[in-house]
Amino acid sequence: MALYSEKVMDHFRNPRNVGVIEDADGVGEVGNAVCGDIMKIYLKIEDGIVSDVKFETFGCGSAIASSSMATELIKGKPLSKVLQLTNKAVAEALDGLPAHKLHCSVLAEEAIRAAVKDYYDRQRIAYDPKDFPDCGSCEGCHG
Amino acid sequence: MIYADNAATTKMSGAAANAMTACMQDTWGNPSSLYSLGQRAKEALEDARERIAACIGASPKEITFTSGGSEADNQAIRSAAQLGARKGKRHIISTAFEHHAVLHTLKRLEGEGFEVELLPVGALGTVTAQQVSEAIREDTALVTIMYANNEIGSVLPVSEIGAVCRERGVIFHTDAVQAAGHLPIDVRAQNIDLLSLSAHKFHGPKGIGALYARQGVPLTNLIEGGAQERGKRAGTENVPAIAGMAAALEESCSHMAENAARVSALRDKLVSGLSRIPRSALNGDPVNRLPGNVNFCFEGIEGESLLLLLDDRGICASSGSACTSGSLDPSHVLLSIGRPHEVAHGSLRLSLCEENTEADIDAILKAVPEIVTYLRNMSPLWKDKVSGKRAFVL
Numbered sequence: 001m002a003l004y005s006e007k008v009m010d011h012f013r014n015p016r017n018v019g020v021i022e023d024a025d026g027v028g029e030v031g032n033a034v035c036g037d038i039m040k041i042y043l044k045i046e047d048g049i050v051s052d053v054k055f056e057t058f059g060c061g062s063a064i065a066s067s068s069m070a071t072e073l074i075k076g077k078p079l080s081k082v083l084q085l086t087n088k089a090v091a092e093a094l095d096g097l098p099a100h101k102l103h104c105s106v107l108a109e110e111a112i113r114a115a116v117k118d119y120y121d122r123q124r125i126a127y128d129p130k131d132f133p134d135c136g137s138c139e140g141c142h143g
Numbered sequence: 144m145i146y147a148d149n150a151a152t153t154k155m156s157g158a159a160a161n162a163m164t165a166c167m168q169d170t171w172g173n174p175s176s177l178y179s180l181g182q183r184a185k186e187a188l189e190d191a192r193e194r195i196a197a198c199i200g201a202s203p204k205e206i207t208f209t210s211g212g213s214e215a216d217n218q219a220i221r222s223a224a225q226l227g228a229r230k231g232k233r234h235i236i237s238t239a240f241e242h243h244a245v246l247h248t249l250k251r252l253e254g255e256g257f258e259v260e261l262l263p264v265g266a267l268g269t270v271t272a273q274q275v276s277e278a279i280r281e282d283t284a285l286v287t288i289m290y291a292n293n294e295i296g297s298v299l300p301v302s303e304i305g306a307v308c309r310e311r312g313v314i315f316h317t318d319a320v321q322a323a324g325h326l327p328i329d330v331r332a333q334n335i336d337l338l339s340l341s342a343h344k345f346h347g348p349k350g351i352g353a354l355y356a357r358q359g360v361p362l363t364n365l366i367e368g369g370a371q372e373r374g375k376r377a378g379t380e381n382v383p384a385i386a387g388m389a390a391a392l393e394e395s396c397s398h399m400a401e402n403a404a405r406v407s408a409l410r411d412k413l414v415s416g417l418s419r420i421p422r423s424a425l426n427g428d429p430v431n432r433l434p435g436n437v438n439f440c441f442e443g444i445e446g447e448s449l450l451l452l453l454d455d456r457g458i459c460a461s462s463g464s465a466c467t468s469g470s471l472d473p474s475h476v477l478l479s480i481g482r483p484h485e486v487a488h489g490s491l492r493l494s495l496c497e498e499n500t501e502a503d504i505d506a507i508l509k510a511v512p513e514i515v516t517y518l519r520n521m522s523p524l525w526k527d528k529v530s531g532k533r534a535f536v537l
Contacts, residue, residue, distance in 0.1 A: 012451060018521050033485035033524050033533075036445050036465050036473065040523040058522040060447035060466035101466075 004061060005095035011065035016072050019054040026122065028114025031107050037063045039111040041071070045119055050074050050082060055111070062094075062101040069093050070108035079116055083131060085109060145458045145503045149344075149435055150293050150321060150494035155387070156346035162390035163348060166383040174380055175371065184382050191382075191389035195353060198396045199319075199338065200329035207354045207362060207372045208385055212320040212341030213244035214365065215354035218376070219316045219337040220248045220287055222356070222363040224257060226314065227284020233257045234283045236275060239479040240264050241289055242318055244339075246475075249287075257284075267428045268295045268480045272303035279311050286315045290322035290338075294463055294476040294492060295427030296436025298326065305334030314360060320344055320352075324395030325403065325434060336360050340392075342384065346496075347391030351384035402497040407434040409495050409504050416508040420515055422528075422537045426477060426490065435495035438463075440477070440486045442537045443525030444518040449491055452514045458507060463490040485524070486536050 004012070021042035031038040037059030044052035053075050055067040070090050074082045087105035091097045097105060117132045119125075146154065170187045172180035192203045209215045220235075227233060237249055239261045249259045260278055262270045275286055286308050291298045301317055308315035316337035319328060324345025330338055338355040342348055356362050368377025395402070414425055414437055422442040441449070446462025453460050461467065463474025465488060472478070473487035482490075493507065519525040527533040 009451075012448070013455065015521070029523060033488075034483075035471075036484070036488035038523050056521050056523040056526065058443065058524040059445050060464070061451045063445070064448060064521070 003098060004065070007069075007093070007095040008062060008065040008097065011068040011094065012061045015055075015064055015068040017054050017068065017075070018056070020056065021052060021054050024054075024115075026115040026117075026119025028111045028116070028118055030110045030114055031059070033058070036060070037104065037107060039063065039067050039107050041067075041111040041115040043115045043119055045079065048080075049078050050076060059104065059107075060101070062097050062104040063107065065094055066090050066097070066104040066108040067111070070105075070112055074112060079119075082112060082116060085112060145499070145506055147493040147495055147499065147503070147507065148459045148461050149496040150296075150433075150492065151461055152343045152349065153346045153496060154498070155343075155348060156391050156394055158394050159342075159347050159387040159391040163383040163387040166386040170382065170386075174382060175369070187386055188380055188382050191385045194389040194393055195340075196355075198328070198392045199323070199340075199355060200331050201355050202358070204373070205330075205355050205358055207356065207375050208380055209352045209354050209376060210350055211352040212242075212318065212339050212344070213352075215339035215341070215352045216242065216244035216287075216316075216318050217248050218354055218362060218365050219339060219356070220245065220252070220285065221365065222361065223285035223287075223314045223316060223337065224252050225363045226361065227282075228257075230284075232282045232284035234280050235259050236262065236278045236283060236286045236288075236313075238262045238264050238270050238288055240268060240292055240294075240476040241287070242293055242320070245287055245289070245318055262288075264297075264479050266481050268292060268297040268426070268476070269299055269428050269431065270304075272300055272307045275304050276307045276311070279307070279313055283311075283313050286313055287337075288315075288317060290317045290319040290328070291326065291433050292427065292476060293321045294474055295438045295480065296321075296433040296494075297428040298322070298431040298433060300431075301335070302333045308336075309334040321433060324392055325399070327399065330355055330357065342388035342391060345391050345395040347388040348384045351381055351388050353388070398497070403434040406495050406497055406499070407432075409499055409501070410435060410437055412501075412504050413437045413493060413495070413507060416504070417511060420512050422535055423515075424486075424537045426480060426482065433494075435499075437493040437495070439491050440482055440537060441489045441491065441515050442486055442535060443522050443528060444489045444515060446488060446490050448518055449489070449511075449514055452517070453510060456506070456510045458510055461492045461494075463492065464488040483536055 024042040025045040026043040029040040087109040090105040172184040174185035320341040341352040426438040446464030447466035477487035
């Protein structure tokens with residue numbers, strides 16, 4: 001069996017929503033160069049709905065595919081739904097990821113959360129900090 | 144398809160495949176059997192041993208067949224360690240960028256009370272005989288240093304190291320898995336006591352290798368059982384694979400000079416072409432280098448993405464990124480020459496052989512810059528470097 005599902009390869013080869021939103025309402029960046037993956041998510045929010053989303057990723061095939069799939073999953077969704085997105089949902093939508101690549105889907109979830117948090121902070125919208133646990137170090141994934 | 148991963152494995156040569164097939168069909172007896180079918184297999188086995196010994200300047204009884212390079216490395220190191228321990232010598236010298244077959248065996252020995260000293264390999268990825276000489280102590284049992292590095296292609300001064308070890312009375316093992324069939328080896332002239340070989344790196348079959356042990360250097364068994372291989376490696380010999388190995392090594396050695404000239408010209412063209420990519424760097428010794436090895440780091444991208452996109456264009460290559468190594472850290476070899484993690488993740492190894500063509504090189508030189516640019520354009524790391532938010536490393 002190939003390392004990656006056809007879905008992963010499709011999103012890797014033809015990533016959806018790559019790029020930058022210059023006037024983004026929220027931006028989230030997670031990961032670091034030492035670990036070999038960084039994801040950056042840009043959100044445009046209108047009436048509490050993700051009207052546009054773009055991503056930039058430094059990382060392996062599954063990191064790029066996870067970013068692409070995650071952006072597809074949240075596009076057009078209300079923020080309440082966006083915050084319910086789990087890494088598991090991203091991995092499942094990609095027809096699964098190899099065990100040692102699951103952290104890529106975790107990064108995608110965290111990048112989106114970080115972007116939403118940035119939006120809330122900019123808009124001074126109150127939120128429950130428990131919804132935005134600090135990713136902290138990379139030990140969570142790489143420990 | 145463009146195959147540029149010959150350091151991982153090579154395509155079997157026609158001569159090797161024919162030798163194997165003939166052996167499987169005609170000489171399939173057990174070499175330990177008394178009847179003529181068995182004795183014919185024994186003849187094929189000993190014929191292969193002689194021919195392999197001749198290729199490296201050894202005598203046939205100094206060759207023990209193993210399951211491959213890893214087993215040969217394990218057995219060589221364990222044998223020398225055991226020999227040393229009997230004399231109270233428990234210090235072993237090696238380098239930071241050996242193959243894991245060596246490094247992991249040394250780690251085990253550390254747990255058994257040996258002291259392992261890994262020499263630094265510097266920015267070029269090599270060691271000098273002087274470094275070895277300075278590290279040798281009264282209680283040094285073994286010096287184990289590779290002939291050529293499998294990732295970055297540096298060819299080490301094995302003859303000089305051998306001379307130092309012989310003068311100081313220390314056993315010298317070299318992992319010659321990447322060198323055999325590609326560079327001249329003469330175990331006598333080079334003062335090598337133990338040497339590891341792997342057939343599938345020179346167009347032979349997988350699952351077969353050999354350990355050369357100079358007469359007078361006793362081997363310790365890793366596998367106990369029957370009396371095959373003079374009692375030093377139990378198990379019925381894989382005669383077809385051994386015959387294939389002999390055919391492949393002979394063929395490689397008889398065309399060594401012309402292959403090296405051809406392949407290194409392709410290598411140099413590839414190196415100069417890839418050097419034009421901004422923020423890239425060649426890894427390994429630029430002069431003392433395996434004829435077919437090209438290894439680069441490209442800043443701001445990750446190696447696995449690069450490999451997948453190369454594969455889409457039919458180009459087979461490898462990388463030292465964590466994602467391709469199956470571990471969480473990038474290649475220990477790239478770290479050993481001082482490449483920071485973030486750059487080591489963006490490495491690409493292309494390893495050529497005599498079957499590669501100018502057209503292959505042109506196709507690679509078209510594909511790699513395009514893919515690097517594409518990946519950099521979606522890399523937030525690269526953009527931060529371009530905008531000055533982060534510093535460039537290369």
